[in-house]
Amino acid sequence: SCVHPDRPEPLDLHLGMFLPTLLNQATPEQMERFFTPAWNLRIIGTYAQTEMGHGTHLRGLETTATFDPSTQEFVLHSPTISSIKWWPGGLGKTSNHAIVLAQLHTQGRCHGLHAFIVPIRDMDTHVPLPGVVVGDIGPKFGFSEVDNGFLKLEHVRIPLDNMLMKFAKVEPDGTYVKPPSAKLTYGMVFIRSMIVGQSALALAKSCTIAIRYSAVRHQSELRPGEPEPQILNYQTQQHKLFPVLAAAYAFTFVGQYMKDTYRRISGDIHAGDYSQLPELHALSAGLKAFTTWAANAAIEVCRMSCGGHGYSRSSALPDIYVEFTPTCTYEGENTVMMLQTASRYLVKSYRQASVGQRLQGSVSYLSEAAAQRLRPRPVSGGAAPLSTQDLLSLVHLYQRRAASLVELAAKSIQQELQRGRSQEEAWNHSSIDLVRASDAHCHFVVVKLFVDKLEQVDDAAVKAVLSTLALLYALKGLADNSGDFLQAGLLTVPQATRVSARIKELLEELRPDAVALVDAFDLNDRKLNSVLGRYDGNVYEHLYEWARQSPLNATEVHESFHKYLKPLRSRL
Ligand SMILES: CC/C=C\C/C=C\C/C=C\C/C=C\C/C=C\C/C=C\CCCCC(=O)SCCNC(=O)CCNC(=O)[C@H](O)C(C)(C)COP(=O)(O)OP(=O)(O)OC[C@H]1O[C@@H](n2cnc3c(N)ncnc32)[C@H](O)[C@@H]1OP(=O)(O)O
Numbered sequence: 296s297c298v299h300p301d302r303p304e305p306l307d308l309h310l311g312m313f314l315p316t317l318l319n320q321a322t323p324e325q326m327e328r329f330f331t332p333a334w335n336l337r338i339i340g341t342y343a344q345t346e347m348g349h350g351t352h353l354r355g356l357e358t359t360a361t362f363d364p365s366t367q368e369f370v371l372h373s374p375t376i377s378s379i380k381w382w383p384g385g386l387g388k389t390s391n392h393a394i395v396l397a398q399l400h401t402q403g404r405c406h407g408l409h410a411f412i413v414p415i416r417d418m419d420t421h422v423p424l425p426g427v428v429v430g431d432i433g434p435k436f437g438f439s440e441v442d443n444g445f446l447k448l449e450h451v452r453i454p455l456d457n458m459l460m461k462f463a464k465v466e467p468d469g470t471y472v473k474p475p476s477a478k479l480t481y482g483m484v485f486i487r488s489m490i491v492g493q494s495a496l497a498l499a500k501s502c503t504i505a506i507r508y509s510a511v512r513h514q515s516e517l518r519p520g521e522p523e524p525q526i527l528n529y530q531t532q533q534h535k536l537f538p539v540l541a542a543a544y545a546f547t548f549v550g551q552y553m554k555d556t557y558r559r560i561s562g563d564i565h566a567g568d569y570s571q572l573p574e575l576h577a578l579s580a581g582l583k584a585f586t587t588w589a590a591n592a593a594i595e596v597c598r599m600s601c602g603g604h605g606y607s608r609s610s611a612l613p614d615i616y617v618e619f620t621p622t623c624t625y626e627g628e629n630t631v632m633m634l635q636t637a638s639r640y641l642v643k644s645y646r647q648a649s650v651g652q653r654l655q656g657s658v659s660y661l662s663e664a665a666a667q668r669l670r671p672r673p674v675s676g677g678a679a680p681l682s683t684q685d686l687l688s689l690v691h692l693y694q695r696r697a698a699s700l701v702e703l704a705a706k707s708i709q710q711e712l713q714r715g716r717s718q719e720e721a722w723n724h725s726s727i728d729l730v731r732a733s734d735a736h737c738h739f740v741v742v743k744l745f746v747d748k749l750e751q752v753d754d755a756a757v758k759a760v761l762s763t764l765a766l767l768y769a770l771k772g773l774a775d776n777s778g779d780f781l782q783a784g785l786l787t788v789p790q791a792t793r794v795s796a797r798i799k800e801l802l803e804e805l806r807p808d809a810v811a812l813v814d815a816f817d818l819n820d821r822k823l824n825s826v827l828g829r830y831d832g833n834v835y836e837h838l839y840e841w842a843r844q845s846p847l848n849a850t851e852v853h854e855s856f857h858k859y860l861k862p863l864r865s866r867l
């Protein structure tokens with residue numbers, strides 16, 4: 296961004312969704328007609344899917360695109376108030392085109408949601424085109440730099456060739472040609488995959504600010520009569536911040552893995568191999584939800600760990616939170632994404648494994664668990680010995696927790712069905728278990744990827760400190776979710792006590808390297824935009840300077856004195 300890197304901006308949707316959707320769903324002719332001018336910002340587009348009445352339920356979207364063979368055009372229309380497109384970024388005042396998702400009607404039949412390129416403003420005057428009512432949806436929690444907008448289409452006509460036809464097609468006579476796979480028209484997997492990396496960045500920025508500030512902030516007394524200690528020396532401060540630091544590293548590695556997986560599988564899809572699309576959808580949906588929920592909470596932990604100055608915009612933490620928190624909602628509301636991963640992937644895989652199918656990819660452990668279930672259980676039945684030092688055994692523990700919760704969810708559905716509930720009701724009455732299963736699956740994936748990454752680290756010292764971070768991430772997750780592990784018989788109370796003790800040791804071990812570990816993110820002062828997180832640690836002087844620059848301090852006596860206080864005083 297020209298103003299400040301990482302701040303949301305009106306062109307985000309153009310760059311992050313309009314261009315990628317063209318890349319994924321446009322024909323070569325459409326690429327020529329639209330991508331080139333869009334790349335040169337002659338065309339500025341947005342991705343208009345969500346409506347006032349529907350965001351999650353895509354099949355419920357009401358906007359229609361009706362093919363008129365007599366004119367070789369589609370008629371785009373918003374039939375109801377709830378069908379008005381609502382939320383698309385850059386739609387209100389910036390974009391002159393929109394990729395509109397609409398229910399395709401041709402030859403009297405509805406063929407579901409498809410993507411259409413709709414010009415919405417004159418390319419020269421920027422005035423809305425005939426039949427187009429467009430504007431900004433008004434102030435929001437944040438994202439004030441982005442003109443999220445509304446779009447009401449009143450029988451707007453576009454050429455046949457404005458339907459993105461790389462997969463599905465409409466012939467000039469109105470014949471509908473199905474796509475090779477209905478799933479190809481969903482999209483959104485790209486941005487969900489990218490958001491995992493955004494979670495890592497938000498965590499890295501937040502813990503850099505909080506840990507650097509905690510190293511320069513001195514407060515209270517640890518030993519009577521001695522100078523006030525760095526607040527980073529308090530165990531509670533370490534307990535707040537070091538697990539966030541560990542998660543920042545974990546999600547950085549997961550973000551890289553997600554990007555690589557997206558690139559690999561989308562390459563296969565472009566080559567006509569759709570076999571990995573379910574894994575990509577499940578992984579991107581689940582990890583998007585898992586990492587954004589975790590990062591969202593962690594940013595607030597970092598802000599509050601900075602005391603009053605954390606609440607000042609000078610810290611940058613309020614802005615990081617306000618800009619990050621909608622990731623839990625957009626690109627697939629998190630609960631819904633977790634349900635997708637569970638219902639469309641984990642339970643299906645569990646059932647396949649239960650009949651002996653060998654599973655591949657991130658769910659291969661379900662085959663191992665199914666085989667385990669067929670073997671006689673050990674007489675002791677108790678939890679296996681727990682090593683609070685051995686990362687591979689912890690990965691296995693997370694794997695078994697995930698398998699246990701997937702089985703619990705699958706069995707819950709079975710029990711609901713046996714009670715006579717319908718399929719839909721049985722699934723709905725098991726959805727808490729389904730979300731837990733997805734959460735546990737994603738948690739296992741994150742721990743496993745973190746540990747796998749260590750195998751690629753050659754430098755012994757770096758490997759040692761990253762191993763300590765990985766241990767802390769795994770043990771803190773175990774402590775936070777001890778109920779799951781206890782319920783699955785994977786942990787005993789004495790072992791849980793040992794985990795808590797080990798976490799305290801790890802905090803102490805990490806203390807000397809904490810500042811170096813955040814410096815390693817290499818986030819310069821301009822990118823952090825935080826007085827508290829300055830690389831030189833010179834906080835107080837710059838905090839005072841920052842306040843002095845506040846617009847309110849432009850005059851010694853603010854006009855409010857003369858306009859309000861003085862008249863009020865004279866009336867009392
Ligand atoms: C050239 C490029 C240049 C530069 C760009 C590069 C980088 C850009 C980077 C940065 C740019 C700057 C910033 C980033 C940009 C943007 C970010 C900023 C702002 C945020 C924008 C936010 C935009 C939005 O929010 S868009 C709207 C999002 N909405 C949703 O996600 C809707 C959620 N709902 C759903 O997805 C569906 O309703 C549902 C999946 C929940 C249910 O659908 P449905 O009922 O139809 O399906 P099911 O019956 O459940 O499943 C049917 C089968 O389909 C499979 N399925 C479902 N979804 C998908 C999918 N997405 N992909 C693949 N497969 C899918 C499902 O598994 C079922 O399969 P089965 O085999 O039949 O079981």
Ligand SMILES: Cc1cc2nc3c(=O)[nH]c(=O)nc-3n(C[C@H](O)[C@H](O)[C@H](O)COP(=O)(O)OP(=O)(O)OC[C@H]3O[C@@H](n4cnc5c(N)ncnc54)[C@H](O)[C@@H]3O)c2cc1C
Nearest residue numbers: 342343344345349350351382383384621624625626628630
């Ligand atoms: C900052 C921001 C930018 C956005 N940008 C865009 C954009 O550029 N383009 C675009 O098209 N959209 C955009 N959106 C819209 C966004 O994609 C939707 O808000 C999102 O998909 C959630 O849908 P919804 O708002 O209808 O929420 P709802 O689906 O109504 O969610 C409300 C509640 O219902 C629950 N719920 C819904 N369905 C189910 C279910 N099946 N099972 C269990 N619980 C369920 C949810 O978990 C949630 O708790 C943006 C939104 C925001 C906040």
